[in-house]
Amino acid sequence: MLLVNAKIVDVLNGEISKFDAIRTNDQGEIVDVGASTTLNRNLAKNQEPTIDLDGRYLFPGLISCHTHLSVVFPFSLTDPNEDPAITAFRAAERAHDALHAGITTIRCVHEQNQVDLALRRAAVAGWFNGPRIFGAGRALSTPEGHGKGSACSYAKDFDGFYQAAINELEAGADHLKIFITGGLARAGESPEDPEMTDDEIAGAVKAAQEHDTYVVAHAGESTAIQQALRLGVRSFEHGYVMDQQTVDAMAAKDVFYSPTLCVTRSESWMREKGFEESSIQNCLAVSDRHLASVKLAIKAGIKMTNGTDYPPGDLVDGVPAALHELFLMHEAGLSTVKTLQSITSTAASLIRQENKLGQIKTGFYGDVIALRNNPLDDPQNLRNIDLVMQNGQIVESRL
Known part of the structure; x- marks a missing residue:
């Protein structure tokens, strides 16, 4: 597949590339990034299918890093x-909705x-089309903690x-999720209440390290x-109330x-x-402190990634939740380039796919949006x- 006459966005450097075309192979990888004229000359020899993007901006497929596909609303119906x-x-x-919204990878x-x-296994077997999935399986919770119910x-x-x-790692989990504080879901719980001991956190971290992976913490x-x-x-994740x-x-x-x-900003x-x-009142009550905490994190230079806590393709204020989150991060003061990196290159680094995802480069997966x-x-x-292209295949086209 050949995409020509594009303006390729270099998210790492925050600029438009000097090249304007990419080629993907049958394995779904980008094998050439170059000039349309050069790649088109080779096209005559290879008879490849070609899409003329007519000056559109070619951007890496989006990566959403805090996803729940199976969640039930309201939570009490679980x-x-x-x-x-x-x-x-x-x-x-939910996975289908995310992919068609340009979210080609989810954590x-x-x-x-x-x-x-299970969905990842189905995708590998060819029975399911959805985002690339990096999964935790089930989160680990204390019996009376945030994960109760x-x-x-x-x-x-x-x-x-x-x-x-x-148990989760042996089932195929890529990382582990724990709840170290309460949250906002239920009456009477607070994100400011610690929920795990040193030993409990250390047990999860030890298992992760033994399997060359890492721990994700719900943290209030x-x-x-x-x-x-x-x-x-x-x-x-979250960081509702954080100090300097x-x-x-x-x-x-x-x-x-x-x-x-x-x-905390989707009433x-x-x-x-x-x-x-x-639940709504819990979220509204902490909303201002949450925003203030995020602003502190931005100024401190913490690596920020895009995550929704909702199915990322669900529409919130008329846009997919992942984009709603992206716009909120930008409004909070994250620079334009870092905002774009939060859903591409920085997100790829988080899931340890920085050499395959999050940029438009030779050797990377053919996950792009126009x-x-x-x-x-x-x-x-x-x-x-x-x-929307994933793995070199067209998922959605409005050209």
């Missing part, structure tokens, strides 16, 4: 004993019945968390974040942070989905996607 087939149908529809951070791992894997003490982690406040930093957690000392420590440790601003969407009033306007001028230009 059935811990749900038939895995029902879970799979719900998750597959799942808790899925009921390990449906992320959400069909997690429940554990106590070092040995319990170590074994629970091993500073004390628990500093605890987890000390114990080797690499990726933090904590964001400085996160920057020094070179960890990743998905702020999920949309969690109309929550009401549309039937969220309990207690835009009408330059996203380097304004991330809002990601609203208008005319082409």
